[in-house]
Structure formats: structure tokens, C-alpha cells
Amino acid sequence: MKFLRKIKTMFVNIQKLMIRKTNPPQWHNLRRLEPISKVFGFDRGTPIDRIYTNDFLGKNKHHIKGIVCEIAESTYTRQFGNNVIKAEVLHYTNDNPNATIIGDLTKYENLPKDYLDCFICTVTLNFIYDYKEAIRGIFHMLKPEGVALVSVCGLVQISRYDYQRWGDYHRFSDMGIKKDFEEIFGNEIEVSTYGNVLAAVAELHGIAGEELSKDEIFYHDSDYQILITIVAKKTDKKS
Numbered sequence: 487m488k489f490l491r492k493i494k495t496m497f498v499n500i501q502k503l504m505i506r507k508t509n510p511p512q513w514h515n516l517r518r519l520e521p522i523s524k525v526f527g528f529d530r531g532t533p534i535d536r537i538y539t540n541d542f543l544g545k546n547k548h549h550i551k552g553i554v555c556e557i558a559e560s561t562y563t564r565q566f567g568n569n570v571i572k573a574e575v576l577h578y579t580n581d582n583p584n585a586t587i588i589g590d591l592t593k594y595e596n597l598p599k600d601y602l603d604c605f606i607c608t609v610t611l612n613f614i615y616d617y618k619e620a621i622r623g624i625f626h627m628l629k630p631e632g633v634a635l636v637s638v639c640g641l642v643q644i645s646r647y648d649y650q651r652w653g654d655y656h657r658f659s660d661m662g663i664k665k666d667f668e669e670i671f672g673n674e675i676e677v678s679t680y681g682n683v684l685a686a687v688a689e690l691h692g693i694a695g696e697e698l699s700k701d702e703i704f705y706h707d708s709d710y711q712i713l714i715t716i717v718a719k720k721t722d723k724k725s
């Protein structure tokens with residue numbers, strides 16, 4: 487018995503060796519311990535996850551109207567908004583000159599209630615330890631029928647800048663974040679993912695979107711979730 491098991495293990499190991507020899511990775515300049523860009527690719531062009539964010543917001547721009555709030559800046563409100571009455575900027579700390587609302591999304595009793603038509607909350611929940619309470623904060627700030635456009639990262643390196651200030655705590659999957667939003671918003675949510683293995687390698691190295699083709703960036707493989715997006719509508723079914 488023992489002898490047979492040994493033969494089987496040997497056979498399996500030879501099989502694995504054959505696979506390695508016949509289909510070796512061609513590393514070119516990727517066999518390295520430092521990434522190609524240390525700043526997500528901002529120094530080379532547009533980071534892959536930002537291309538996905540632009541695509542997501544472009545497809546949902548009809549929601550960006552009325553009183554709109556964005557985290558830390560109003561870039562996307564200005565880029566994609568239409569009929570925006572007021573562009574609010576929520577910031578966690580009081581050192582951001584663009585901020586019109588200073589506050590913690592997890593301590594939402596102090597934030598305006600039933601106020602926003604649209605909340606653009608891109609790549610923020612990764613940086614909040616109690617992110618479920620922050621989802622309640624988003625819900626709290628939206629008017630009934632208001633819409634949250636949210637993105638979270640699945641496959642991405644630590645953001646040292648955020649880590650050193652408020653923290654970098656979570657990486658998400660569509661399955662997990664869908665349940666989290668459903669618990670608070672009910673069923674009026676749509677969750678999608680962006681990414682594939684090539685785009686994930688590029689994202690982790692900081693290779694810019696401009697260095698891949700559109701087809702390569704947007705090829706969809708739901709096992710490689712670089713960015714997960716959520717459209718969540720506040721209805722009176724949940725509170």
C-alpha cells in the first residue's frame with residue numbers, strides 16, 4: 487500500500503514538472519520584487535481601477551443629479567453630473583479645503599438625514615473598519631428614492647497613504663458586499679464586477695490602462711474582481 491502511494495505521488499510530481507516545463511510563464515520584466523509603479527500607475531497614465539470607475543459612473547450618470555455628495559472631492563460630480571443643484575464633499579478629517587461636510591460615515595447621527603439625491607462613494611469602504619455602519623451612514627444621508635453609486639476594491643495593493651491616515655482594512659467580493667447592502671437597502675441593488683487576470687496583474691504592478699487594449703481591460707472574468715460596483719436605491723422598505 488505504502489509503496490503504491492509512493493509511486494502515485496512520484497507520478498503526480500512528474501506530471502506537474504511536465505506542465506511546468508511545457509507551459510512556463512514568460513516573465514519578461516515582471517520577475518521583480520518591486521512594482522513597475524509605486525503610485526498605482528498615476529505616474530504612467532490612468533490606473534486600471536480608475537478606468538473601471540469612470541465606466542461605472544458613465545453608465546450611471548443619469549443618477550448624478552440634484553444634491554450630490556462625493557467623498558473628499560467633487561471630481562466625479564463635475565465630470566458626470568447633470569442638473570446638479572449642490573455638490574457636497576464629505577471628508578473625514580477637517581484638513582480638506584474642498585469639504586462642505588466634515589464627518590465620520592460610521593457616526594451618521596451627526597450627518598444630514600434624508601438629504602441627498604445621489605451619493606458617490608468610490609473606493610472608500612475599504613478604508614473604514616466598521617464599513618457596515620458606513621453603509622448605514624450612506625443610507626441615512628440619502629433621500630427616499632435617492633441612489634448611492636458605490637465602488638469597492640477586490641484585488642488591489644495596500645494604499646500606504648490611506649493606511650497611515652485612517653487605515654486600509656478590507657478587500658471585498660461581490661458576494662459579500664451584495665449581502666451587506668441587501669441587509670441595509672433591501673433588494674433594490676445591482677452589483678457588478680470588473681476585472682480579469684491580465685488586468686489584475688497590471689493593477690498590482692501599477693501598469694496604466696493606456697498600456698493595455700480596451701478589450702484586455704474590459705474582458706470580464708468574475709473570478710478576478712478588481713473593482714466591485716454597487717447601485718443602491720433607498721426605498722421605504724428598509725430603514
Ligand SMILES: C[S@@+](CC[C@H](N)C(=O)[O-])C[C@H]1O[C@@H](n2cnc3c(N)ncnc32)[C@H](O)[C@@H]1O
Pocket residue numbers: 556557558559577578579589590591592608609610613614648652
Ligand atoms: C481613497 S479615498 C476615496 C475617495 C475618492 N473620492 C476616490 O474616489 O478615490 C478614501 C477616503 O476614505 C475617507 N474615510 C476614511 N474613513 C472614513 C470614515 N469613517 N468616514 C468617512 N470617510 C472616511 C478618507 O477621508 C478618504 O478620503
